[in-house]
Amino acid sequence: MEQELLLKLKRKAADVRKGIIEAVFSAGSGHPGGSLSCADILTVLYFKHMNVNPSKPKDPDRDRFVLSKGHAAPVLYSVLAEKGYIPKEDLFTFRQADSYLEGHPSLKDVPGVDMTTGSLGQGICAACGMAQMGKLDKKDYRVYAVLGDGELQEGQVWEAMMYAAHYKLDNLTAFLDHNGLQIDGDIKEVMSPEPVVAKFEAFGWSVILIDGHDMDQIDKAIKKAKRTKGKPTMIVAETIKGKGVSYMENKYEWHGKAPNQEQRDIAIAELDAYIESLGV
Amino acid sequence: MKKATRAAYGEALAEYGSDERIIVLDADLSKSTMTAKFKEVYPERFFNTGIAEANMISSAAGIATCGKIVFASSFAIFAAVRAAEQIRNSVCYPRLNVKIAATHAGISVGEDGATHQAIEDIAVMRALPNLTVIQPCDGRETKQAVKAIIDYDGPVYLRLGRLPVEDIYDNSYEFTWGKGVQLKDGCDVTIIATGLMVGSALEAYEILKAQGILARVINIHTIKPIDREIIIKAAKETGAIVTAEEHTIIGGLGSAVCEVLSEEYPVPVKRIGIEDKFGKSGKPNELLKLYGLTPEDIVIKAKNVMTLKRK
CATH class of the missing domain: 3.40.50.970 (Thiamin diphosphate (ThDP)-binding fold, Pyr/PP domains)
Structure with missing residues (x-):
């Protein structure tokens, strides 16, 4: 990827992270850790790869995105705000009774949300259905999904793994946001889904292992997925929960907790300093 | 057929x-x-x-x-x-x-x-x-x-059901979304049934008729949203209701009918259904008998609920 674009994407991801912090801080609740960990993935998807048009959110030919780990709603809303689907100031209404920004993404309420998610395991199945229809209708659109690693504990995920490989859904690309932490602690201690790469391969998927915060690696993995025929692709993205906010990084306690005013100020200051260091 | x-x-x-x-x-x-x-x-x-x-x-x-x-x-x-x-x-x-x-x-x-x-x-x-x-x-x-x-x-x-059932309707039938269907008119009691119990309700009607009791029979195909009007009208005109369904008596058609009547026009109701227990293996007709889902069961409850009518 050329340097100029890389810097632009890094800047965009930092803006997305600021939106996550503001949304969760305004709400006084929500899920910052797992939103920050997949912010780079969503940024590369929405700002480099996905064929979407915010003025035509229901375009039948658009690429689809399903946030299977629906509790990371703040990252999706923040990306949709950066992309122009919704006003940025609406992020401050997240989770409030008079807002349309539900705690978990709702397709009937939010333009740009392609599937209602929140109950883990269901989004990836819906993504399979969308990919299947792309094949049936001979359309060129692609379907992207992001799964949590704790989410892999839901049996329904593996039903979808079988289904996508069985029907050779090579228009489906899923990311595993492999941050290693879930609400109750380390995924390996709570209920290990490892070894994930071997499992996805055994289920018939093409698997690519990347650093989920390296824009270049994310970009190359998506390109490879687009070239892969006859198999769905799982991009196992090694990520850091809370990435970009020093005191949240690798702390499972920040799975589902909002920062207080002081913590919010520190987070925004850190992200602003990072943006300044980029020089764009 | x-x-x-x-x-x-x-x-x-x-x-x-x-x-x-x-x-x-x-x-x-x-x-x-x-x-x-x-x-x-x-x-x-x-x-x-x-x-x-x-x-x-x-x-x-x-x-x-x-x-x-x-x-x-x-x-x-x-x-x-x-x-x-x-x-x-x-x-x-x-x-x-x-x-x-x-x-x-x-x-x-x-x-x-x-x-x-x-x-x-x-x-x-x-x-x-x-x-x-x-x-x-x-x-x-x-x-x-x-x-x-x-x-x-x-x-x-x-x-939908597994068991073949007799035709209830002839060629002239037209399905109307959300509307109950009155199959028999009567003034003594109303039997509100759904699914395969509709056939049993019609058999019960004949037995009751032979005994001088005129039952109204209603088929509820759309259980939600339920046809409140036809239920309230039946309560007003017949004063007593029996519901019949191949389902637990908790939360099904019987409950839906009671929800309407308790708010709109309370009359005595008896529910035919599975009485809060699991099914078992057996021939379908044997099971319907064992669980109290026959036309005879409807007849007994219909007569019983009539005795509870407000004088």
Whole structure:
């Protein structure tokens, strides 16, 4: 990827992270850790790869995105705000009774949300259905999904793994946001889904292992997925929960907790300093 | 001619399936749910999910977001009860155009026994916002219901049976969404039935008539939203109600009728259904007898509820 674009994407991801912090801080609740960990993935998807048009959110030919780990709603809303689907100031209404920004993404309420998610395991199945229809209708659109690693504990995920490989859904690309932490602690201690790469391969998927915060690696993995025929692709993205906010990084306690005013100020200051260091 | 509602369902899918928006999913039971009839004609729009009902329902939701009309079929116990949360969160909450067409409802499943006999599915499905619940009583009504369900944009639970049932209607019948059907007029008591119990209610009518009791008989095919008017009118005009369903007495048709009457026009009600217990193996007709779901049981309750009428 050329340097100029890389810097632009890094800047965009930092803006997305600021939106996550503001949304969760305004709400006084929500899920910052797992939103920050997949912010780079969503940024590369929405700002480099996905064929979407915010003025035509229901375009039948658009690429689809399903946030299977629906509790990371703040990252999706923040990306949709950066992309122009919704006003940025609406992020401050997240989770409030008079807002349309539900705690978990709702397709009937939010333009740009392609599937209602929140109950883990269901989004990836819906993504399979969308990919299947792309094949049936001979359309060129692609379907992207992001799964949590704790989410892999839901049996329904593996039903979808079988289904996508069985029907050779090579228009489906899923990311595993492999941050290693879930609400109750380390995924390996709570209920290990490892070894994930071997499992996805055994289920018939093409698997690519990347650093989920390296824009270049994310970009190359998506390109490879687009070239892969006859198999769905799982991009196992090694990520850091809370990435970009020093005191949240690798702390499972920040799975589902909002920062207080002081913590919010520190987070925004850190992200602003990072943006300044980029020089764009 | 006797026909199971599931058989009529399969025929209806094949007959109306030329609409290219129609997609049919099944979880390895297509020969039993009769979706195989659709597959024979439109194999490219039929997808087997394997024995994976949760994925079937959630992927059906994803398919519906692409502008399709999706029928997802399995036995009622697996479609509606096992995958209840997928129906709730993937289908009903986003109000997607998915039709859960569940066969083998009730104890008339027979020999397979309790694990395969859904007796609580109406209660579970009725509690879900945005979901319409329909149970036809014969083949003709099933076919018309399927047509109406195709034309309706939104989630539907269609409850179907395994057992062949007698025709209730002739060729002149027209299915009307959300409207109960008065099959017999009477002034002494009203029998409100659904599904295969409609046939039993008509038999009970004849027995009662021979004893000088005129019962009104109503078929409720749309259990939700229920036809409040026909129920209130029957309460006002006959003063006593018996409900009959092949389902637990908790949360099904009987409960729905009582909810309407307790708020609008309280009269004595007796509910025929499965009395808060599981089914078992046996021949369907033996089980219907064992669980108190025969025309004779309806007759006894009808006479009983008449004694409770306010003087």
